Amino acid sequence: MRLSSLGLVPQIFLGVLVGAGLGLLAPGLAEPLGLLGELFVGMLKAVAPLLVMLLVMSAIANRHERRGDGRKVALVLGLYLVGTVSAALLALLASWAFPQTLVLASVAEGSPPAAVSSVLTDVLFSLIDNPINALLTGNFLGCLTWAVLLGLSFRRASLGFREHLETLAVGVSDVVRYVIRLAPLGIFGLVCATVASTGVAALASYASLAALLLGTMLAMALLLNPLLVFLVSGRNPFPIVFKCLEESGVTAFFTRSSAANIPVNLNLAKKLGISEELFAVTIPVGATINMAGAAITITVLTLAAVNTLGIDTAFGTALLLCIVSALAACGASGVPSGSLLLVPLACSLFGIPLDVAMQVVAVGFVISVLQDSAETALNSSTDVVYTWAVDQWRPGVPGSAASEADSAAP
Helix, strand or coil, rough: CCCHHHHHHHHHHHHHHHHHHHHCCCCHHHHHHHHHHHHHHHHHHHHHHHHHHHHHHHHHHHCCCCCCCCCCCHHHHHHHHHHHHHHHHHHHHHHHHHHHHCCCCCCCCCCCCHHHHHHHHHHHHHHHCCCCHHHHHCCHHHHHHHHHHHHHHCCCCCCHHHHHHHHHHHHHHHHHHEEEHHHHHHHHCCCCCCCCHCCCCHHHCCCCHHHHHHHHHHHHHHHHHHHHHHHHHCCCCCCHHHHHHHHHHHHHHHHHCCCCCHHHHHHHHCCCCCCCCHHHHHHHHHHHHHCCHHHHHHHHHHHHHHHHHCCCCCCCHHHHHHHHHHHHCCCCCCCCCCCCHHHHHHHHHHHCCHHHHHHHHHHHCHHHHHHHHHHHHHHHHHHHHHHHHHCCCCCCCCCCCHHHCCCCCC
C-alpha cells in the first residue's frame, strides 16, 4: 500500500513511530533530521500571521449582515475564560487529591513577570502594535487588531477590491494546506531530535508529577470540555472533541506551539463547516488567551512547590491561585514552554522566594517534553472545540443546530 493513500493522521503517527525508533537507535542522525522539524514549524509560523490578517480582513470586508454574529464571538471569548478558570480549579482539586513534592536543585534561566498586571499590560500593548512589526514578530493580537480595523474600513471599498482581498486570503490558505501536507515529515524530524536529546531517563525522576499534569489535562479534554460543549450546543460533544484532538491536538503535541498550529486549526474549522466570520476571529485569539493547559501547569507546579516547603494552603488563597493562574495563562506566550516562566508569579502568592520558584521552573523544563506537548495539544484543540460549540448555538432554541453543520461534524 502506498503511503500517499493513507490519511494525514495515519501518516503522522507513522512518522512518530519511525522518528522515535531512529532517535533511540541512531541518535547521531538527530541533528540533520531535526532540521526537517524546525523547517516545518518555521514555515507554519511564517505563514500564520499573514494568513490571520488576510483571512480576518476578507471575512469582515465581505461580511454579510447576520444577527447574532457579534454575540457568538463574545460567547466564544467568554467560553475561553470559563474553560481556563475551570482548568485551574480542576488542577487544584487534582493536586489536593494527589499532592506532589519536588527535589529542588538547579535554577532555570529567564525573567518571570513581577505581577499579573504586567502580563495583562503586555497583552494590551500587543493589541496596538505596529502592523508591520506584528507581522514580522508573529504578534497575533496585533495582527488581529489591524485586520479588524482594516476589514471594517474596506467594507466601503469597491466590490472588485473586496473580491481581490478574498482571492488573496484563499491563495494564502492554499499555501497553508501545502505546508500541512508536510506535517508527517516535519513531525518525524521533531520526534527524532527530541527522543535523541532527551530520552526517558530524565523523565523518570519526575514521573509522578508528569502523570498528574497529563492526567489533569486529559480530564479537562475528555470531561470538562465535553460538558461545556454540551451546555452550549445541546449536541453530543464527543465526536467533535475526538475529531479536534485527532487533527489539531496531534500536530500541536509535536510542534509545541499554539502559534504554529493556527493554520492547522483554521483549516480544520473550515473543514467542519464553521462560519468563517466566526472562526477567522476566534481561532487566532484563542491561540493567545485560551490557555487551559497553561492554567493547569501553573497551578500544579505552584502547589507542588507549596507542598515541598510545607506551606499551609487556605481555601481562599487556593481560589485566588486559580484566578491568578487563569489570568497569567491568558498572557502566556504561544511558543514552547511559554507558561513555565509564569510559575514564579503564582508562587509569589504564598511568599515563595524567586530563587526557589525558579528551581520549580527548572523542574518544569525537565518534564516539558511531555508537559508542554500535552498542554499545547489541549490549548489548541480546545480553540476549535469551543468555536464549533458556539457555532451550533441558536439564540432562543436550545440544542438546535444548522443542518449543514450536521453533515460536516464527524
